[in-house]
Amino acid sequence: MARWQSGARERLQAAAIDLFVEHGFGGVTVAEIAAAAGLTERTFFRYFADKREVLFPGHDEFAQNFLHGLEKAPDDDPVSLITAALAGVAEFFPDERRDWSRTRNTILQAHPGFQERELLKMSSLTATLIRALRERGIDPIAAALVAETVGTVFRTAFTAWIAEDETRSFAEIQDDVLARWHGLLTARRS
């Protein structure tokens, strides 16, 4: 018999999201989350750097997805780079996950501290992309603009995906946003 149940991290995450839904971020203490997971407050902070971090799992694998897509870009044209980086992301957001994403998003929107954290994660992703682009030989300003645009398109698509009345798949929405982005910038030029 194990002294401790396995999956402490997952239990903490599940307990946190449940309690946040019920009482809001500020209405729940870390000690309460830990107790609901059968652990102590101190153990919570061994798994998560702070109270907010419990809602941001799997960030590293997520970033890897963009990098792997980028490697498959056929040339250094900005549009090619952006399209390639976005290509493999949709698998992270299957339809089964949409409701969970919506629940999580409701919590995030209710507390500016969560928005800060999410923005920092996106920023870290952008920085990772910039680094990869520079290593590919893209000049710094172009790398920055390409990476920021990847983030913009992804975020726009994600927001649309979890909108209340939306039923299209993530891939479909993202392709549409990308097409519209491209159209906006090539139309009506003098």
Place this chain on the structure above:
Amino acid sequence: MARWQSGARERLQAAAIDLFVEHGFGGVTVAEIAAAAGLTERTFFRYFADKREVLFPGHDEFAQNFLHGLEKAPDDDPVSLITAALAGVAEFFPDERRDWSRTRNTILQAHPGFQERELLKMSSLTATLIRALRERGIDPIAAALVAETVGTVFRTAFTAWIAEDETRSFAEIQDDVLARWHGLLTARRS
């Protein structure tokens, strides 16, 4: 004789930046900042919502600048909107302020919490721009992409402006970034 010296807010800001430079964010307590400004910790929190906020003054006037520029856009073409929104911002960053901006930036870069806060401020600015664009009749996706691009160009220009060996004015740099952004997206299209 006044019971209290005036300019409590400014004294707190100045004390904070001095102490952060010397000891780092984590090496300074709010009580110490307040004492250096001749006030108490409780008064600090009457002026600033939290310890980080002391390094983010004047955010609202800053956002107004973008909005005023946007009003002057001649038409609803995305490039026109972006160019107009960026036009009036340079006056916020005269050359005299460059060293101060560099000092502040050094502090911000040293602590992820500050980066979070800065990202939240930028995000709030983007949201403000999106709202204004929608009220102008721009469709939601176009509004989002235009607003995000304004933020991207501004941030890219600001980063370049405070780079160690940079001497060009903010306006000059921003115009250059904008031109390069435009060039990147119109060149090499099939």
Place this chain on the structure above:
DNA sequence: GTCGGCCATGTCAGCCACTGTCATCACGCA
């Protein structure tokens, strides 16, 4: 098989960010 190290967890004490509440005291105004 048992011994000893390893590692996840617990326990405890403490710092400090942040808040609510009430008191204080200069100033302006009637």
Place this chain on the structure above:
DNA sequence: TGCGTGATGACAGTGGCTGACATGGCCGAC
């Protein structure tokens, strides 16, 4: 002269977060 107002102080309390040390199953070495 008295009273309201507004900025500040004083003080106690909550809770996020950390460091240091203890505990007790597991697992490999011998």
